[in-house]
Amino acid sequence: MKNDFIWGTATSAHQIEGAWLEDGKGMNIWDAFSHTPGKIANEDHSETACDHYHLYETDIAHMKALGVNGYRFSIAWSRVIPDGKGKVNPQGIDFYNRLIDSLLAADITPFITLYHWDLPLTLQMENDGWLSEVTADAFARYARICFEAFGDRVQHWITFNENWCTAVIGNGQGNFAPGRISEDEPYIVAHNLLLAHGKAVQNFRRGDFAGQIGIANNCDWREPFTDSDEDRAAAQEALEFFFGWFTDPVIFGDYPAIMRERLGDRLPRFSPEQSEMLKGSSDFLGLNHYTTHYASREAVVPDQIKADVGNGGDQDDQQVYLHHDPEWPRTSMGWFVVPWGFRKLLNWIKARYGDIPIYVTENGCSVAADSKEEAVDDQFRADFIEGYTHALTQAVEEDGVTVKGYFCWTLMDNFEWTRGYNMRFGLMYCDFETLERTPKASFHRYAEIIRTQQASSTES
Ligand code: BGC
Secondary structure, three states: OEOOOEEEEEOOHHHHOOOOOHHHOOOEHHHHHHOOOOOOHHHOOOOOOOOHHHHHHHHHHHHHHHOOOEEEEEOOHHHHOOOOOOOOOHHHHHHHHHHHHHHHHOOOEEEEEEEOOOOEHHHHHHHOHHHOHHHHHHHHHHHHHHHHHHOOOOOEEEEEEOHHHHHHHHHOEOOOOOOOEOOOHHHHHHHHHHHHHHHHHHHHHHOOOOOEEEEEEEOOEEEEOOOOHHHHHHHHHHHHHHHHHHHHHHHHOOOOHHHHHHHHHHOOOOOHHHHHHHOOOOOOEEEEOOOEEEEEOOOOOOOOOOOOOOOOOOHHHOOOEEEOOOOOOEOOOOOEOOHHHHHHHHHHHHHHHOOOOEEEEEEOOOOOOOOHHHHHOOHHHHHHHHHHHHHHHHHHHOOOOOEEEEEEEOOEOOOOHHHOOOOOOOOEEEOOOOOOEEEOHHHHHHHHHHHHHHHOOEOO
């Protein structure tokens, strides 16, 4: 790998910060959702989470020990603008200034995500959140405020994290905030999220800020179940409905043709001006990748439901059935560990979008444990990271894919959304009573991988 490669780790504000109403922070949709009975495992919420708001210096010291040269975190919109659209909260700005300055002092490059699912609650209440383009305008203003406040020191910006999840899980299946259930709203929400991305990028480019701006989209790999034309087409279409939905517009200026064909009027249209605004609006592509499935056009077992495992997506709109190999190891989220799928996906992205730089903005796994002792001995995660980083180096060094960074999800166990604190994805164990962080075996293995990679890196 080149010597400017970023070996990093990633988190998000709502999952680690805590201090949910401190220093002027406003409520967001996840604060409300997680205080709604029955929505989160064990009725967990993130009032305190990892208390990173107060312990960020400890966390940076741990990152230093890990050896990362990049850290991806998100800004809590309602900490900076409590109602999402009105007055700026100076204490919110101060917190992120302290965080950024401490990272830079530790030689860790900050990568900021502006939106990792925590919409200010007022915007949901007054405008129906992402169902309205008003929210996209509020986002573009919030983004500009962040560029102005932090852009003198931060040069890597990500507008949105996994819009697919906001659209499908939050506004289709109802399992994420804001908890809406609908067949058509995911497409409207997605449309407004994409417009919000375009408007924010316009503000960035017009403001002449230094650095780069992009988007982080999630995608699993879809391997054709057989070599038949039908299964190959099914896999391709599944990728277009997943990654293409949010990536084609920011590269080509429109949705994939297959979506237009299948969805007709249910898929909103971009005006020529909007399409122009979106085209080329990502300097790089962020990829969050977790798992792989086989895809087929027809059911292969009787009564099989479409997309019955994992991040299947908007099942009924795709003519795709998903399967897995029973031999594949499975994480405690039930996700399959298939490093070769990661390598294939990186190659697919290059084939479809050309040589645009890619940052792997998330990759990691959950490992169940009944005690701290068991949790810190996480050989499963250590092997996972080794397998996936190996596939990554093959994609770069043997296949010629331009990947510029890898961010392991996640620095420490944290609030895993609907699954609460039971699903542990961290390189560090977090004791949610004492807030003590303890590096796990995977932390040490990842540190070793980084050291080895950096020692053998080539000139950039
Ligand atoms: C999200 C993270 C989440 C992780 C594991 C990604 O979808 O961006 O916030 O914790 O996956 O579920």
